[in-house]
Amino acid sequence: MTPDPAMTIDEIAAEWLARMVSGNASPEDRANLAAWLEADSRHKGAYMRAMALWQMLNGAAQNPAVAPPLPRGWAHQRFTRRWMIGGGAAIAASAAAVLLLRPYVLDEPQIFQTGRGEVREFTLADGSHIVLDSQSRVDVTMRRDARNVALVEGMGWFHVAKDKTRPFTVSANGARFVAVGTAFSVSREGGTKIVVSEGIVRMTAADHDRAIDLHRNETATIDPAGGLKLARLSDDAMSRQMAWREGSVGLDGETLREAAESFNRYNRMQIVVADQALADKRVVGWFSRNDPLGFSTAAATMLDAKVERQGETIRLTKK
Template identity: 40%
Template sequence: MVDRESAADIEAAAARWVVRVDREGDDPGVRAELETWLAGDRRRVGAYVRAEAGWTHLDRGRALGLETPVARPTPMLRRRGVIGGLGALAAGLAAVVVAPRLLAKRYGTALGEIRRVPMADGSVAAINTSSELEISMRPRLRAVRLERGEAWFAVAKDPDRPFVVESGPVRVRAVGTAFSVRKHEAGSDILVTEGVVEVWTDGQAPRRVVAGQRVFADNGAGVQAPPKADDNLARQLAWREGQIVLDGQTLAEAAAEFNRYNDRKIEVADPRLAGERFVGWFRTNDPEGFAEAAATTFNGQVLTSGEAIVLQAG
């Protein structure tokens, strides 16, 4: 039985298609491939339209590092040809080109912000809250430096230009795959959702990490433990869709996760409550909803004090 494609995978693929169509949309073969892809799952139509709208209308200056977006006069006939019967949905959207000299750029997200960035090579980055990275497209290398925070990458295949993420002294190398990197003070977490990557630190031998595995790379000691299979990758990457999925985490751990995304911080004032484990699904921007649900479950109460949401025993 073939696993049903996840919504996150469809959104990532749609973003890659938008970039490809922007570059190669005059090619009838590309148009035919796109129409075949769209026909394969009805969810893809909406994902494509959203990705194209984002490619054109979202904050282009910050998302792609362009001081002034450069519009290309693309005939509407080409748009209609590219998406066949879906042309009416995409009408009015203009394409944007990226000058080569502008390809090395910095991207950042504010507290609570989650951003998808289509790259010039067809890859896509999803950047989590309070994160910052720099992408440099070079003739023989696609280099990314994660300066803080977390990002997930769906990497377009290009054997002649490896895709290397630098997170402090930690390095992650891929050719065509999908993985996330989260930078901590002591090292980096790497989760692989597709394909294979190599992980190492300066002076250390690379370790292979395959789809469905995670590994922690210590800044000083490198990858000491073998990669572990992880059945919770979808939960850990739910932030890409603006979600926090709890599956037995303690309330203290859950509060820390919500606090990554919000100015209003959750404080678990009672040690007994802090150790209770919770299961639930929430939006990243709904700390109040989580606190109320936890209080109801464990007979606690929620108090608000300034910018704090205090969860305490009832």
Template identity: 40%
Template structure:
């Protein structure tokens, strides 16, 4: 069934790309999309891959496991029909590696990559840097396992199949909502952007979180829930656009956050400097640009090495000879 849906979605995208759909064709497409939530997910995947092909044709870099050949415009419809025949094996979204894992789909991003993955039910998963999820759907369940990192889930409504995200011993269940989950060795963080989710954790009461709730769930300790405003939610989710936002974090904390997105690390060479606070929004993959801005605004010296950027206090100017 999945192959048939993927094939139909690929055919629709190919027909759209070949030219404007007639009113009758547009109505047929709308009816097909509305007939099954899986149709929308498949259609989204095919549109994402078409976008990748367009970028390759224009000579733009598209990150992924390997460079795909550019698709010339005249051959594009044929390429899509061929892709439809192998949709269940070969088609992946831009910037995410996809693996088959015991009947489940596993998606992975490398350091510095952000990926949007359209699932077969119409839900959208946005993977942050160095993250990995395992997706397993059946007739009664939609199960996601966050193996590492962070992901945003925009969930298509399906009351017959709850959408559950597991991160270690934490399970987050939703029907139709938008929320993020971040997994680290010591804790799991959940932020709800829209709707309501249930958070079930071993030996802890079940939490019911609504839009604007942010929960920190440390291991072997009681969870902490806080209310945040829309500005804070936007700041927390800036990574989806390749940005990092800070509102008073120390320079040491900022350096650790940049390390999630880059192999070039920021090293703070003085404990007093490490405690300086940072406010602002910066490109997640530009530690050099951030360090230059920090050095200028905080009166620091910046040294760029092979594998690191070092920030330290500027040396004090020596008093002029003969002065008192």
């Protein structure tokens, strides 16, 4: 971030804080903030005032879990009444600082998304983490009494910071998944699927009357017609389900069509399965998500098929 020379110190501090709590701060941003803070003692005071305002507006006095990150090397400060009166007066004089922070403390959603081939982690203001798969998007709304995430596209993995006063809810295709402190993934591909890797998640769906509690290594799939399937996974199967976070595609009996769709989400080079009977055959294995040709060659060997590459297209056909 490059501060505008026309901005006051308090306005610059507010903009820095907004960047830090947005979940989009890069290592370079954090290094630049540290340099800005060390450049002038007034900068540290302005940043602490901005933090105090952020905490007051976001209800941190009642909920200590809601707090912006301190720059590396800073100790947590005790905000005294005298400090708050003096610092608060300085902030009140800067309406621009409040406007800069509004998107991060009110009910306006933040949008996080990824492009083709991109898998990215985001840190939310409450300390929760989201990892988005390729071509995915979530809209996040942080409120004083709730944390709401709408999975608009693709797939995400959510590691939820514990806060019993603010349930963390992920919604997708009419289903809702509520957690307090846990880790799970939700996908919109071919219906809605949840895989719980830690803790407990309560699931409700539009076409089902009762809520269902899902525990570690359990999964639920709601197909496009509303059918519900529950299953418990082995540790090996769980590893395959989470392989996408490590740059891999783990297959454990998926059809060749489903496997091709997985690789096509990550790569410009697209796999086309020309024969219906071949597309319905099942494949197993662990593959690099960025190597569609390597996967296609291995699948052709397993299924006695033929591989043809034409530009950016890989065709799998029966021999």
